[in-house]
Amino acid sequence: MIDFGLVDALDSEAIGPPGQRTFRLRARTGDAYAALWMEKEALATLGRSLSQLLADRSRLRGQLAPPVEPVGNFPQRPQVELQVARLGLDYDADRERAIIVADDAPTMERGDTPAFRMEIARAQVVAAVRQIEGVVAAGRPLCPLCHEPLEQPGQAHFCPGHNGFSRDLELPPIDGDDDEE
Numbered sequence: 001m002i003d004f005g006l007v008d009a010l011d012s013e014a015i016g017p018p019g020q021r022t023f024r025l026r027a028r029t030g031d032a033y034a035a036l037w038m039e040k041e042a043l044a045t046l047g048r049s050l051s052q053l054l055a056d057r058s059r060l061r062g063q064l065a066p067p068v069e070p071v072g073n074f075p076q077r078p079q080v081e082l083q084v085a086r087l088g089l090d091y092d093a094d095r096e097r098a099i100i101v102a103d104d105a106p107t108m109e110r111g112d113t114p115a116f117r118m119e120i121a122r123a124q125v126v127a128a129v130r131q132i133e134g135v136v137a138a139g140r141p142l143c144p145l146c147h148e149p150l151e152q153p154g155q156a157h158f159c160p161g162h163n164g165f166s167r168d169l170e171l172p173p174i175d176g177d178d179d180e181e
Contacts, residue, residue: 002080004029004118006097009071012043012132018139025128026078027118028071033078034116036102040136042084047132049089050098050125057091058122065123082116096122 009028014021023043025036038046055061085108088101101114120128142148146159 001112001114002034002116004032004034004080004116006119006121007124009069010120010124010128011071012128012135014040014135014138021139023135026071026074028074029118032080033071033075034080034082034118035074035078036082036084036116038084038087040139042087043132044136046087046089047129047136050132051129053089053091053098054122054125054129057093058096059093060096060122065126068121068124068127080116086113088114092119098122098125 004027007027007029010026012023012025014023016022021040023038023040025038025043025046027034027036082102082104084102085105086103090099091097092099098120100118100120102116103113104115107113107115143159148159
C-alpha cells in the first residue's frame with residue numbers, strides 16, 4: 001500500500017474537450033504527487049460523499065475554512081498514478097480529517113487492498129468539494145428533461161422526457177415502407 005499520509009494539497013481536474021474528458025483527483029505530499037483517475041460520475045459522487053461526511057461528522061460544521069495551498073505545478077508523470085476501481089471514505093472527527101483509500105483492478109484481484117491511502121485536512125476537503133462541483137459542471141450542457149448530456153447546446157437528441165416527440169428530429173424511413181404500390 002502507498003500511504004501518502006496527510007496531504008499538503010489536493011484538487012481535481014478534467015482533461016480534454018467536453019464529451020471526451022478524463023477526470024482525476026490530484027494530491028501532493030512534499031515532493032511526491034499522486035493522480036487518482038476516475039469516471040466523471042465517480043468524481044461527482046466523491047464530492048457529494050465528502051460533503052455529506054463533513055455535514056454528518058465534522059465538529060466544525062458550518063464554520064468557515066481557511067484558504068488552502070494549491071497543488072502547484074503538477075508533473076506529467078506523478079510518482080503515483082492509479083485508475084480507481086473502488087474508493088473508500090472515512091472521517092476522523094477528532095483530528096478533522098477525511099481519509100480516502102483507493103484500489104485499482106489489479107490490486108483488488110490480488111486481494112492486497114487498499115492500494116493507496118491519504119488523509120485530507122478539513123479545509124482541503126471543503127475546497128475540494130467546491131472544486132469538484134465546478135469541474136463536473138464544466139462539461140457538456142444537460143438536457144433539462146432527461147439530464148443526459150447534449151453534444152451541442154440546443155441540439156436535438158432522443159429524450160424520453162419528450163415521449164418521443166421532437167420538432168427538430170426527423171425519423172428515418174422504415175425499411176420496406178414504399179408508397180409505390
